[in-house]
Amino acid sequence: QSVLTQPPSVSGAPGQRVTISCTGSSSNIGAGYDVHWYRQLPGTAPKLLIYGNTNRPSGVPDRFSGSKSGTSASLAITGLQAEDEADYHCQSYDSSLSGYVFGTGTKVTVL
């Protein structure tokens, strides 16, 4: 069981904005550790989408943005496109577990 909780699914129509939450605790996100986000298409490896809470790697469109506050973080996708249908995972570090932790994962569906 993961220490970072995400909603199992979110959905939206093309062009809409969706957000995915990642809720942690005082031993991970709340302790100030960075949150990173990954997108995983079916049958492929996860791909880094956001690092260091708010930063986008080269090549990731600015439709994707990250934020962090307190013990939670969020990923926002604006201008939703069919290609955004995928699983999204947050990741941070947990001091109680002394290791990196991933979220429970969220499936994004484009209606």
Next chain:
Amino acid sequence: EVQLLDSGGGFVQPGGSLRLSCAASGFPFNNNAMSWVRQAPGKGPEWVSTIGGSGSSVFYADSVKGRFTISRDNSKNTVYLQMNSLRAEDTALYYCARNRGSGSYYNYCFDTWGQGTLATVST
């Protein structure tokens, strides 16, 4: 182009062993920490182990501590995961991943992933 090529997975009985390899190219290998992350069927990713650039620092998830050993050969640009005393719950797709970050390793992310190699533990 940065590339990671995972290999070494297979079918093994409980209690058996496997050695995974990850060949890296396209970047200065000894400048980066490297990790193994696994994903069981239908589940999310789970961090397994990380090794620092020089190989002197290693970290393990509690679920594999004492059974798995991570190592690297910087002359071959390769990182390894020796998996012993395998259990059914170790069945997963194992990904090699490059760590990225500045400052404390606590804030590292996984910026490049291999294609994964499947380890199946079953009778």
